[in-house]
Amino acid sequence: MKFVFVTGGVMSSVGKGIIVSSIGKILQSMGYKVYAAKMDPYVNVDAGTMNPYQHGEVFVTEDGGETDLDLGHYERFLDIQLDRNANITTGLVYKRVIEKERKGEYLGQTVQIIPHVVDEIKSLLRLNAQRSGCDIQLVEIGGTVGDIESLPFLEAIRQLRIEEGYENTVFVHVPLLPTLSVTGEIKTKPAQHSVQELRRIGIQPDVIIARSSRPIDESSIQKLSLFSSVPREAIFNSYDVQSIYQVPLILYEQGIGSYMEKRLALKKSSAYESDLSEWRKFVDRVINAEKEVKIGMVGKYTTLRDAYLSIIEALIHAAASIRVKPKLIWINSEELEHSSPYELLKDVDGVIVLPGFGRRGTEGKIAAIQYAREEKVPFLGICFGMQLAVVEFARNVLNLEGANSTENDPTTPYPVVDLLPEQLSVKEKGGTMRLGAYDIKLEKNSCVYSLYGREIIRERHRHRYEVNPKYLPHLIEYGLKVTGVSVEGGRVEVIELRDHPFFLATQFHPEFKSRPLTPSPTYLGFVKAVAKSVGVISESVTVM
Ligand code: GLN
Numbered sequence: 001m002k003f004v005f006v007t008g009g010v011m012s013s014v015g016k017g018i019i020v021s022s023i024g025k026i027l028q029s030m031g032y033k034v035y036a037a038k039m040d041p042y043v044n045v046d047a048g049t050m051n052p053y054q055h056g057e058v059f060v061t062e063d064g065g066e067t068d069l070d071l072g073h074y075e076r077f078l079d080i081q082l083d084r085n086a087n088i089t090t091g092l093v094y095k096r097v098i099e100k101e102r103k104g105e106y107l108g109q110t111v112q113i114i115p116h117v118v119d120e121i122k123s124l125l126r127l128n129a130q131r132s133g134c135d136i137q138l139v140e141i142g143g144t145v146g147d148i149e150s151l152p153f154l155e156a157i158r159q160l161r162i163e164e165g166y167e168n169t170v171f172v173h174v175p176l177l178p179t180l181s182v183t184g185e186i187k188t189k190p191a192q193h194s195v196q197e198l199r200r201i202g203i204q205p206d207v208i209i210a211r212s213s214r215p216i217d218e219s220s221i222q223k224l225s226l227f228s229s230v231p232r233e234a235i236f237n238s239y240d241v242q243s244i245y246q247v248p249l250i251l252y253e254q255g256i257g258s259y260m261e262k263r264l265a266l267k268k269s270s271a272y273e274s275d276l277s278e279w280r281k282f283v284d285r286v287i288n289a290e291k292e293v294k295i296g297m298v299g300k301y302t303t304l305r306d307a308y309l310s311i312i313e314a315l316i317h318a319a320a321s322i323r324v325k326p327k328l329i330w331i332n333s334e335e336l337e338h339s340s341p342y343e344l345l346k347d348v349d350g351v352i353v354l355p356g357f358g359r360r361g362t363e364g365k366i367a368a369i370q371y372a373r374e375e376k377v378p379f380l381g382i383c384f385g386m387q388l389a390v391v392e393f394a395r396n397v398l399n400l401e402g403a404n405s406t407e408n409d410p411t412t413p414y415p416v417v418d419l420l421p422e423q424l425s426v427k428e429k430g431g432t433m434r435l436g437a438y439d440i441k442l443e444k445n446s447c448v449y450s451l452y453g454r455e456i457i458r459e460r461h462r463h464r465y466e467v468n469p470k471y472l473p474h475l476i477e478y479g480l481k482v483t484g485v486s487v488e489g490g491r492v493e494v495i496e497l498r499d500h501p502f503f504l505a506t507q508f509h510p511e512f513k514s515r516p517l518t519p520s521p522t523y524l525g526f527v528k529a530v531a532k533s534v535g536v537i538s539e540s541v542t543v544m
Helices: 016-029 070-078 090-103 113-132 151-164 189-200 218-228 244-253 256-263 277-288 305-321 362-374 384-396 447-452 469-477 521-533
Strands: 002-009 034-040 087-089 136-141 169-175 207-212 235-239 291-299 324-332 350-353 379-382 415-419 434-442 456-463 465-467 481-486 492-496 503-506
Touching (some): 002 016, 002 189, 016 034, 016 136, 016 244, 034 070, 034 113, 070 244, 070 305, 087 090, 087 113, 113 151, 169 189, 189 207, 189 218, 207 256, 235 244, 244 256, 291 305, 305 521, 350 384, 362 379, 362 384, 379 384, 379 521, 384 469, 384 503, 434 447, 434 492, 447 481, 447 503, 469 481, 503 521
Parallel strands (some): 002 136, 002 169, 034 087, 291 350, 379 503
Antiparallel strands (some): 434 481
16 A cells, blocks of 8 residues: 655645645556545535635536545546546544444544544545555545644644554645745745644654745755755755646656655556646647637636636647637526626627526526527537526527526426425435436437437436426427437436537536546537537537
8 A cells, every 4th residue: 555645835726636636647657556635624515615716617427526636637637437436525534433333343442533533534534445456546635734724634634644654654745935026036935934834733844845936946955855854866846837737747847756656666657658648639639729719618607717627628638629719608507697697798709508506697698508509609508508508599589578487486387397206305405416427328319329429328417306297298399409318307407509519518527527538528528519600610629
């Protein structure tokens, strides 16, 4: 069992998740099997009950875990499927400990943070290693060193060093090195202090990956090495780059792969040398694409892009494969309620109506859908975006005035989108939506089938509402095509319109399974349609 523990210093949001993913990518490219986990210090049991405005998107795993968005980075960089166990929160740990206490598993003992809570963390990490059969488990500790909340996690990794041994554990610390705007000087002092803070709790970092806006000079590296007692060869620099997908390449060039291999006493698991060649080609396509397509992103959280992270990445993967650059134009759905879509959407080449919850901004989303449908602008609706496309169709094509989803208007005369029947008895909000991957059967003669090229697909979900089956015959009669239904229960999963260059919407979230080298067929279809509609690519374009 080998562990790479990654802590953050000075400030949060310095891109630790990308660094963890990048180290993983490098080790994977050297032939090792890696698994990645994130420990989050908040007391929520999972990310599902948090506002995306504060915490970014909720990443849904194949098994229906509602997890931290960093798991999305791990899955995309490593091209693996994680499970809910890869996200360990304080809430989850305490829940497990308290459940055990109630069952009497600690009978006679005083249940405490040390040893019980910390033991639970260690056992969850060991279980991950066993279950995944990985050679190396990367573990990211959320938050910043010095926070009260993360102390039990840091104590757990300190103990794991003693129990698993030096050769099986590496402490990687990722501090920010700020640049003084007046002098342009890169400062190492805050990083030195965060190393001291780590040492105070018994952890001496083995590796430092300094985060900075530009490459740091040798004298800063020497200073960091001296004050943090980390050898020069174990200091690396992750500076700002155009695309997050370049980070594995810049760290690899600095020799982090061979350093880790040596430090973890890894025996080469395969004969081949590190192979990042396909990755390099992908990065080249991302950063050197010239022709631009403008995609209107209609949603409620347009000022915090992390709220739609997987969708943005899926668009990057799709666009790279046909060598175009996606220019995302963010349109707040509430603004569309006051200004005409003919004004706000006039410059976009394609429209995505993003997932969402609750009434606010929905009329704006509906206006955007009507505009895309009538003006024949390529359209993609995801989850709520699909449900609202059905509402728009019911109102403006079937003339069902006031049609709506009961989520937005519980007293609508035409509830064309309604609660899933199994949700009627659901009282608790945490982890109770229809979550995770389900099989979907596609209709052969359809756009979505042409994109996936097979009849049964499996995609991830996160919703409580569905297209009301009562209205289906009426909707279909007027031209709405239902081209994908769930294998179990026949729920509407995909809708399309004919006589339109591209009008497709899905109940599922195809973005969660998009990968740099294998983009999601749904997003690829959409981006291709957008590129074709503005003449940026021709009909005959081949992918990659
Ligand atoms: N609010 C809708 C539902 O719960 C859509 C959810 C979503 O877009 N993820 O069904």
